[in-house]
Amino acid sequence: MSEVKVNKISPRTNCGTTQLGDAGDTITVTGDLKSNSLKSASGSTITLGQSGDTIQLGCGATQTGFGRTGTVDWDTTAKTASFTAVSGNGYFVNTTSGAITVTLPAGSAGDIVGISDYASTFQTNNVTITPNGTDKINGVNDNATLSTQGLAVSLVYVDATRGWKSVTGSDNDTTGVLPAFVVATGGTVTCCGDYKIHTFTSPGTFTVTCAGNPAGSDSVDYLVVAGGGGGYGSSPDSNHGGGGGAGGARMSSGTASGCYTASPLGSCVSALPITATGYPITVGGGGSGPCAANGSNSVFSTITSTGGGSGNANTGGSGGGGRSTGSQTGGSGNTPPVSPPQGNPGGNGNYAPNNGYAGGGGGAGGAGTNNTSCSPEGGGSGGIAINNDIASPGTYYAGGGAGGGRGFGGTGGTGGNPLVPVPQRGGGGPAGNDSNPGNAGTANTGGGGGGSGNRPTCGSGNGGNGGSGIIIIRYKYQ
Secondary structure, rough: OOOOEEEEEOOOOOOOOOOOOOOOOOOEEEEOOOOOOEEEOOOOOOOOOOOOOOOOOOOOOOOOOOOOOOOEEEEEEEEOOOOOOOOOOEEEOOOOOOOOOEEEOOOOOEEEEEEEEEEOOOOOOOEEEEEEOOOEEEEEOOOOEEOOOEEEEEEEEEOOHHHHHEOOOHHHHHOOOOOOOOOEOOOEEEEOOOOOEEEEEOOEEEEEEEEEOOOOEEEEEEEEEOOOOOOOEEOOEEEEEEEEEEOOOOEEOOOOHHHHHHHHHOOOOOEEOOOOOEEEEEEOOOOOOOOOOOOOOOOEEEEEOOOOOOOOOOOOOOOOOOOOOOOOOOOOOOOOOOHHHHHHOOOOOOOOOOOEEEOOOOOOEOOOOOOEOOOOOOOOOOOOOOOOOOOOOOOOOOOOOOEOOOOOOEEEEEEOOOOOOOHHEEEOOOOOOOOOOOOHHHOOOOOOOOOOOOOOOOOOOOOOOOOEEEEEEEEOOO
């Protein structure tokens, strides 16, 4: 066994290979090495260069077998200010004097960057890691935050789907992605566990100051109910007035903020993504009974619920019931159309001399009905309301107003549960009978007003006012 020391090697042209030494030899090169290929025998060691030398591949040459194995070259000069990282390098980051931002390079598969807490102060002054362009960190195109004392991470760019992933520790520690939650003001604010609820019973602004992120929350569930339509008043040419249609009711499924019961209308409807801005809130008023007016729209962001149709067979979120005179057909609901539908049609009226009734207004949960019985002469019931627990359990919204009748007035839409207190039963107003006026829909439920009874005496036969609408917004805040 011998040691071969070579100052300079120029390649032979024989097969393009230069071979130094025999099996078991140690090869030490101390000078200028030029070679197309070096081949070592089994068990030998090849040393290229000496202290102070630089080993460099020629222009256009490539290397294999000398690549990285999940490690970086650590820069031992600590970083004290924000900087852009270079793939293949590791950095000691000193946040003693303040927070620092590290901008990652544009990622290619196999790129690697290391970051270490130089002074163990990440918990006091965080490091923000910013991806390049549309690159992701742990599957999210957003900044990451390192806030764990003494943390050291190695980030490897995997692919466009996951982006930069850490090869050390858990996702929480290694990616540094901290959950951020929606922060907002406006309306009457209540809490339910980890969820915050904003209730608007009048116009206002839902002001978002932090839009959160997918790791925390970045969307809101909602219930938007418009004002109910006014019930129709009887007049010399109308024996019985139709019930007002409920205000349109639109909602999300509730899965983004606690998975509460949202009625079938919200099934599969996604929560609304939000940004940090102010969202004007419009809460629709109920339609006037004496004037048989439609309810007004309620609006939040891209969601508009249409006011209920009046009890003169008007169209709307839910349609108004038909009056008895002329056997009027009830108004159409879900107008303009949305999916899922925001309401239902009103019931039909029926007239015969001394024998008639008016149709009930449509509700969010069902159409207004016709009372086909002429003995006694009763009005149709309002369409049923829908249950939505976004703010409190067992609460009903958007019941239709009842149609007027001679013998008795129909019942307002109640959500199908007579044991629930009346103010929470959807708000549909009961109708009048004989010469009595209709009753108003309940405020802030979007209930339709009840239709009037028989031809008025001394002006007493007005229809009831529709109930005003409501907007409720709910999200995870911690």
